[in-house]
Amino acid sequence: MASSENDPFGLIWRLESLTPCSPKERLLSKTRKSRDESRLGKLRACATFRYRTVLGLAVFLCGLFLSGCGSIGEPLPPLLNIPERSQDLNARQTPEGLLLEWTWPQLTTEGRPLKNFDNFVIHRLEVQDPAVPVPPGWFESQSQQVALLGSTELDAFEPGGKIHIAFPAAGLTGKFFAFGVRGESRGGRTMGFSNLTFIQVVDPLEAPGRPSLAVLPNGVSVQWEPVPGAVAYRVFRGMESAQDAQEFKEIGRAEGPEFLDTSIQWGNRYYYRVLPLGRSATGEVQGSHSTAVDVVTVDTFPPHAPADLRAVVTESSIELSWRPNSESDLADYRVRRSEGAGPYAVTGIVILGSASYSDTSVKSGQAYRYTITAIDRDGNESAPSDAEAVTTPESN
Secondary structure, three states: OOOOOOOOOOHHHHHHHHOOOOHHHHHHHHHHHHHHHHHHHHHHHHHHHHHHHHHHHHHHHHHHHHHHHOOOOOOOOOOOOOEOOOOOOEEEEEOOEEEEEEEOOOEEOOOOEOOOEEEEEEEEEEEOOOOOOOOHHHHHHHOEEEEEEOOOHHHHOOOOOEEEEEEOOOOOOOOEEEEEEEEEEOOOOOOOEOOOEEEEOOOOOOOOOOOEEEEEOOEEEEEOOOOOOOOEEEEEEEEEOOOOOEOOEEEEEEOOOEEEEOOOOOOOEEEEEEEEEEEEOOEEEEOOOOOOEEEEOOOOOOOOOOEEEEEEEOOOOEEEEEEOOOOOOEEEEEEEEEEOOOOOEEEEEEEOOOOEEEEOOOOOOOEEEEEEEEEEOOOOEOOOOOOEEEEOOOOO
16 A cells, blocks of 8 residues: 555545455456446347337327228218298188298208208198197198199299288188198108198178278378178278379278378378278188278368466566467467457467567556467467456556
């Protein structure tokens, strides 16, 4: 071992204690190192094998998943394109006959837009009592086809809109009938008949005679002769246009043969006609329209005379007040004054919105009489109000 003089820090001793010096010790060291390197190599090989195995399995599963997503499955069945069943079929009797109405379906039974629609078939079945339900199978087997609406007849209508068709009522009076409609796409595909609607056919109502018209202060009075079998009447009104066309709209109903139209405006020409209504066991029955008659609404009606005129004498004036008129076409008031027993003369005009007047042109010790009249926008003047008499005091 080196001396402390040559190795003051003891490094040589430490190296000598760590480094084998004999051949046997060197051989044992090499053997251990070789064995350790062999074990380490085996561990590395095992880890590499496991990594490659897991990676290969992941790649295989991913490829299997992707190939499954992109594969072509079983073919879907074709759309059947069967029209939905109509559910709002109704029938009523009109002057033109029996009127049927229903909605043209827009969707198929699968909820898809309907394509290649072909026709509507209408069937009719005579029944004894409309209150007794008719089984769908019985209607389908016992009813008879009365109409077929193909592409030509359907040109006037749109999918989703109302379809209507009229049948003559001749020869059907006094009978009950059930009607059904069936929509078909190309190839005759259908969901069957719609809801069934029932109707009793009765004798048609006569048209009312020519109505008589009268212009009144509060509207136009329409009167006509009663129609046998009618339980009510529909009143229609039209206006003269620039092309002299008449478009009638219903303005009300009446239970008896008269009607007052209070929705007029002065200075217009109006046309009126009346439609009678009857009733059968299954609903309302419409008659025929009357002849149209016209009238011009000229306002020749003055307002009511003002009421409750009062006069109050002050030191320098006579104050007048009265109850306001309620006419919608009122324009203003006229104040008339008479001195003593002399004639009346207009002394003031009061515009709409006020019902009072201050007469400051009075003399002391003078007797006065006052009246008020109301005037509308057409210049019609009312009768004078009751006169109010007052006397101003003598001056000191």
